[in-house]
């Protein structure tokens with residue numbers, strides 16, 4: 001049986017085919033075109049959005065923005081690959097009217113328009129809000145670390161520098177000893193003196209650079225620094241420690257759209273609940289908001305601040321664990337009754353625990369040694385002479401949070417189903433578990449805005465379909 005045959009390449013067409021004929025009505029590029037047409041690029045802050053009267057005409061920022069949105073939608077992030085797509089991809093040819101900007105023009109546009117990309121991403125969020133894709137009833141907050149351009153080898157600390165300096169000194173001493181040995185030896189030169197001296201000069205230069213680095217870090221009070229990426233920080237991830245940024249996102253439960261994101265330098269999520277929840281509330285322009293996040297966001301002060309701001313948070317309270325052994329689990333904090341009037345705890349044996357000290361905002365209470373030494377419940381309470389119980393400065397906020405979580409255990413399941421989908425998409429699908437392509441916090445912000453815009457566009461298309469979206473945009 002014969003194979004299916006393609007057309008003869010030299011076959012002429014009776015009716016010339018236009019680019020527009022090749023693009024179906026419900027194609028993504030038509031949606032991108034419709035969306036860009038409704039934007040005021042000057043208001044969004046794009047450079048060259050008003051062409052000058054003289055000089056060589058620049059590319060229209062609208063065309064380059066279309067190219068980037070198309071690229072991030074299709075996991076094409078590199079400027080060289082975008083350049084190639086403009087030359088060979090019919091969809092991009094349609095989108096750009098066959099313009100073929102070179103990779104440098106494409107890269108410069110991304111480098112120069114970071115805040116404008118963020119504004120465009122927000123404009124799309126506002127569009128989604130207007131057409132009902134973002135409900136604002138439940139918001140999940142989560143963070144994920146994305147590696148930066150610089151590798152771990154570029155990460156320095158004062159300790160690392162001191163070790164490097166010591167290693168350099170050892171090598172310098174070895175070379176000097178070689179030169180001494182040569183001077184002393186009777187048979188004349190056994191090593192190449194000029195080569196050793198050149199190597200010594202190089203080592204001395206490295207040592208001087210190292211000392212300058214140490215002095216600068218000390219003067220600026222830095223505990224770590226990444227060469228070429230000074231705003232990045234070394235962060236712990238599931239796959240090890242990497243130089244990265246911590247990306248925070250607020251995701252709406254209705255259709256898993258990311259409606260607010262931040263690129264942060266914090267290695268943990270512990271300080272992020274309040275700023276993210278407040279920013280999400282402002283973005284949605286609501287007087288009240290319900291948010292959920294994982295235990296990494298547990299923070300008594302921020303629980304309280306969220307309550308004061310009209311934000312109901314559902315976060316597992318991360319408390320110190322009750323001491324246990326193989327044989328016995330000791331009484332937990334909940335077994336001790338707090339009396340606010342006396343500022344004392346009463347233990348299961350009815351004895352009083354009084355305030356001993358304050359430690360980093362926590363209040364530490366202890367029992368009397370005399371009470372514990374004769375107590376029949378001691379084997380269930382402590383192995384020490386007396387029992388200690390700590391009370392967080394925002395204990396009431398913790399207790400209210402624990403009560404909320406007990407009343408709504410389903411919140412953690414909901415959180416997972418809402419927030420893990422976007423990060424799975426962004427990190428594994430779009431970034432391919434790779435790094436940012438653009439340096440510095442500014443560049444990472446630009447790239448993340450494009451990535452979030454690409455992700456949100458994909459979600460919106462999935463829910464509404466291209467035809468309906470074009471209709472809503474016109």
Ligand code: SF4
Nearest residue numbers: 347349372375381387
């Ligand atoms: S061991 Fe001390 S603190 Fe514990 S129940 Fe007995 S008296 Fe109370």
